[in-house]
Amino acid sequence: MASTIAATRMTFALDCPDAVALAEFYAALLGWRVDRDPTDDGWVEVHPPIADAGASRLAFQQVSNYRAPEWPDGPTPQQAHLDFSVPDLDGAAAVAVGLGAVRHSVQPSETGNWVVFSDPAGHLFCLCRHSD
Template sequence: MAIARMRSVVVDCPDPKRLADFYSALLGWEITSVEDDWVVVTNGQPGRLCFQLAEDHQAPDWPDPDKPQQFHLDVTVDDLDEAETAVLALGAVKHAHQPSEDGSFRVYLDPAGHPFCLCVD
């Protein structure tokens, strides 16, 4: 029996609304709550992404271990090239380090510098 149920994944960032807009567009989820220091994105199912103001946020510099990833999201897409074009238009940046040898995923940085991966099954 579980002790708890997942409520939120909370991401520290310098601009919660901007990052929520990015992930809302990426995932097709709705922004359901906006405060100055806290924005929630959800698809109506249990679990949600929350973006919390961290005025002193320092973006990771992965794969440098001195400034590790902190966290990252893997999202599944049908077409990597098509998805890449879309996330770049939203403000993502393709990371210089692309460790996938088989082409099954690509690494990007969201507008706050957090890494995320576009993956194909």
Template sequence: MSTPIRTKKHVFALDCPDAAALGRFYAELLGWRCQAGEDSDWVDVIPPEDGVGYAIACQQIEGYRVPEWPEGPIPQQAHIDFYVDSIADAAPLAEAVGAVRHPHQPGEGRGFAVFLDPAGHLFCLCESTE
């Protein structure tokens, strides 16, 4: 077995049509902060006080196309799960900052709800069992 890499930071980067706007969405949703990159095409969304070594990055690209899920020519390639104490409490907060509940909800009664961010990426609010 080989030695694993040792990482100092974990960043999940999302392609989007407007990096600043999507960065603001995730900062408001999570109570994190935006940090602009060296150019306007990249924004990091960072936990308070660089809390856990994780960040979400928003990368502006030309010709961005929204994933179509559960079926469509542009498949979902990834999504983010956010574990919360109560979906019923968290959902209105997510919607207030621009999230949209997806019409397809395979998690009803199973502890998760599917949403779209303003750029059309899927994310789930999951009921925490911890």
């Protein structure tokens, strides 16, 4: 019996009200590319710029009656979030806000080494100061 599932690729999927719009937000934020079936706006993927069959990717699944997570407390919990390590935290934060992210009112980092944002659909993500 195998001790792992031997996955060849990891896709992290987020539910959202508009899969195309949220995919375009993350593609612009990360410098990745949108990959979509033009006949299906309900599932859209964002891939890294370098073609690598095993690379991680993001996917966005359009759902009706979407409710944004509420953090840190609320009836719709966070459930998941994304962390992106960046070499220039202030510069990356400015880019994120310029693309439509909102700096969250709750910032638990006591050192300022990471900042919490909400994407245009309300999902949380953190920009983290890159450290080796």
